[in-house]
Amino acid sequence: MPLKYADLEHEVERRCPAGHPLVLRCRPVREVDGRLEPFPTLFWLACDDVHRQIARIEADGGVDLARAWLREDPARLAAFSAQHDAYVAERATLLSDDDRRRLESAGILDELRRRGIGGMLARDAVKCLHLHYAHHLARENLLGAWVDARYEVHGCPAP
Numbered sequence: 001m002p003l004k005y006a007d008l009e010h011e012v013e014r015r016c017p018a019g020h021p022l023v024l025r026c027r028p029v030r031e032v033d034g035r036l037e038p039f040p041t042l043f044w045l046a047c048d049d050v051h052r053q054i055a056r057i058e059a060d061g062g063v064d065l066a067r068a069w070l071r072e073d074p075a076r077l078a079a080f081s082a083q084h085d086a087y088v089a090e091r092a093t094l095l096s097d098d099d100r101r102r103l104e105s106a107g108i109l110d111e112l113r114r115r116g117i118g119g120m121l122a123r124d125a126v127k128c129l130h131l132h133y134a135h136h137l138a139r140e141n142l143l144g145a146w147v148d149a150r151y152e153v154h155g156c157p158a159p
């Protein structure tokens, strides 16, 4: 069953002009059966309408196009890697001392520190545009900016 944002521990990072949540910033870990598990994305696209528009771009081959665009320029890839680093640093600030202790004792803290945007290990991997677009709306993300430059994504109108 897909997660709904109401199930996530989050803060509303940004709202649509219509007033509903557009981007959530999620707690980077979740309690699962008494254990602490990493939650893969810090930024969650919560607006159904923007979500559908990104899904159409993905269905239209956007993921492969974005990956090729990212990989064709080493300077671009280096800049994107720096955005992964900023994301990792922000995630670290969202973990409590207790979270860190529990992740360490479970042997997953070091791996979590290597996981970049969307929990990806490879800095040139692109599997989904939603999480990059959400990150772009909240911080800086080259792939999200690429989506905006190439496609028209419309926000919800104000009422």
Ligand SMILES: [Zn+2]
Residues within 6 Å of the ligand: 016, 018, 020, 021, 022, 047, 048, 049, 050, 155, 156
């Ligand atoms: Zn909206």
